[in-house]
Amino acid sequence: MDWPATFSPERGFVVLDGLLDDALRERVLAECEALLEMPPAQRHARDRIAQGTRHLAQLADRSSAVAEVLELPRLIEAVTSIIGPQFMQTDVSFRAPQPGFGEQKLHADDVPKLDNGPDRVATAIVALTDFTERNGSTRLVPGSHRRLDLQRQAGSLDSHADEIALTGTAGSAFVFSGHLLHSGTKNQSDADRPALQLVWRSA
Numbered sequence: 004m005d006w007p008a009t010f011s012p013e014r015g016f017v018v019l020d021g022l023l024d025d026a027l028r029e030r031v032l033a034e035c036e037a038l039l040e041m042p043p044a045q046r047h048a049r050d051r052i053a054q055g056t057r058h059l060a061q062l063a064d065r066s067s068a069v070a071e072v073l074e075l076p077r078l079i080e081a082v083t084s085i086i087g088p089q090f091m092q093t094d095v096s097f098r099a100p101q102p103g104f105g106e107q108k109l110h111a112d113d114v115p116k117l118d119n120g121p122d123r124v125a126t127a128i129v130a131l132t133d134f135t136e137r138n139g140s141t142r143l144v145p146g147s148h149r150r151l152d153l154q155r156q157a158g159s160l161d162s163h164a165d166e167i168a169l170t171g172t173a174g175s176a177f178v179f180s181g182h183l184l185h186s187g188t189k190n191q192s193d194a195d196r197p198a199l200q201l202v203w204r205s206a
């Protein structure tokens with residue numbers, strides 16, 4: 004697949020190959036694993052296992068390694084190219100579908116766009132393991148942030164003819180307009196598929 008290496012306004016996404024080096028990726032994973040092992044009384048209220056998927060919430064304040072990821076210049080540059088330089092972080096979480104789980108409907112991370120005005124939301128999925136065709140990689144529909152007909156269907160579509168699977172190596176980040184239809188897919192491998200899920204909104 005020919006991935007855009009700089010943000011493509013028409014397609015609505017960019018792939019940051021190797022954003023995290025192995026050392027930072029392993030620290031993120033280790034700190035997330037430690038949080039997952041916390042006794043229930045010490046967990047964040049929004050940490051949960053739901054539908055075979057492990058979630059950790061509000062990681063900017065709970066993991067120094069994740070806080071470092073949020074400062075990476077290539078990531079900030081990609082977000083800026085989608086929603087401009089003034090933004091706030093609205094979600095910093097960890098999502099790891101276990102084998103057999105993770106399938107979602109195609110959705111957007113904002114209410115449906117009613118016009119083709121500027122994008123207000125940017126989303127990044129940071130792969131903490133290789134994303135393959137089988138292990139629940141994220142999928143998206145290129146250009147759907149500008150398709151008002153598809154915006155109205157966000158949250159109700161099981162699939163779309165134009166969807167693509169975002170496969171890539173561990174440490175890569177997929178950064179896209181939060182209005183783009185996207186979703187997790189079913190993890191058909193025998194290992195968890197951990198990733199960071201980051202969302203920004205223009206201020």
Ligand SMILES: O=C(O)CCC(=O)C(=O)O
Pocket residue numbers: 098107128139140141142185186187188198200
């Ligand atoms: O983990 C993924 O691949 C995407 C998850 C997602 O889009 C969501 O949970 O809203």
